[in-house]
Amino acid sequence: MRLLVSFSSFLLFLLSVVAGAEPRVRCSDVCDVSACPSPSCPAGYVPDRCGCCLVCAQGEGAPCGGAQQRRCGDGLECSGSAGKRVCQCKQSYRVCGSDGRTYSSPCRLRAASRKAQDRGQRALTQAHKGPCAPAKTGSTHPNSPRYKFNFIADVVEKIAPAVVHIELFVSHPLFGRHVPLSSGSGFIMTESGLIVTNAHVVTSSAAVTGHQQLRVQLHNGQTYEASIRDIDKKSDIATIKVNPKKKLPVLPMGRSADLRPGEFVVAIGSPFALQNTVTTGIVSTAQRDGKELGIQDSDMDYIQTDAIINYGNSGGPLVNLDGEVIGINTLKVTAGISFAIPSDRINRFLDESHDKHKGNKFIGIRMMTLTEDLVEELKQQNPDFPDVSSGILVYDVIPDSPAQKGGLQTGDIIVKLNGRPLLSSDDLQFALQEDTPLLLEVHRGNDDLLFNIEPHIIMQ
Structure with a gap:
């Protein structure tokens, strides 16, 4: 009988070895945390079977379970047949990591991220589901030097769509062909097509016969x-206008007064009709007196830069690293010494130009503000006068004016302007300075009517 029991025990031992069973670890009654290891675990940490120490979790593809109850890491599950259980990722799809590499599962990406952090590198994140797109040229890793330090390329990408090529030509009366007179660059100031450039780009002193014309080519190849x-001409600044079919990209204006010597700048233009030729440099000084350059009647300080400015760059923008225009490329003295007109001077020119072209708007009515006393007096004269507390009374409509064409009549009371109560005639005068039509709510007899009036402009 004793022999039979011994044989049975031996048989169970052999079966446990064949099955891969491992001897169970006995837990201590007292947890000594100081005796816990400090491992580096790519798959993360899990409590040991005794609940005392943190140990390495099993990674993807590693065996799990068993007598030692080996646990899988975050996002993994223990699956498989008895004796062959391994850790498998709960999510089986491929992902693209922030390092530009494709991982077979999100779990593999997390493991690689932990390894990177252990080496003191930045943690990896999931860029998107599915494999990474193959690189077209060079490295596409967002942390590579090419992407981290190519700030000039970022500036050019931002400003290039608003830089244009300008050509001045004359149509020869005999041969019927275009004779070029000058060319240069410019940049778009407004979505409606106002372009800033140099005066010498859009004018010519050559004695030619024929009608001079300006042609502008946009970044997308469209011409107008x-x-x-x-x-x-004294400041060498000009504005020209095109009439685009849709809104155009524009460049914001910066403050040249804020420029510092040594600051990076980017010059972009179309020298020799080569669109978007880019040069870079630094600001040598932001206050170079024009008289030092031999311009005797100059009253302007220029920006000096070592960014190369050629003849065809004239009129193109000089921008800071924020993509703001801080000057117009205008003059090259020699290699490494070029000059630009400061943006503060450009802004002054634009303000003066705006005031010059600003016209007076009118709709063609004579009016008076209605007060409580005036309403009471009008009611005494006309018992049918409307019961209103505010507004303006139209007492005359000028023939052929926008008001008459729009439907206003003498005796109308305008009570609202663009949806808001109209309190005085000053409110209407202020609204005339805006660039939008006027939506007038009018009280006429017992009716409330709406009129959309577009003011006319009388140039000064």
């Missing part, structure tokens, strides 16, 4: 005929 809006 342009007309000169305003020009200051």
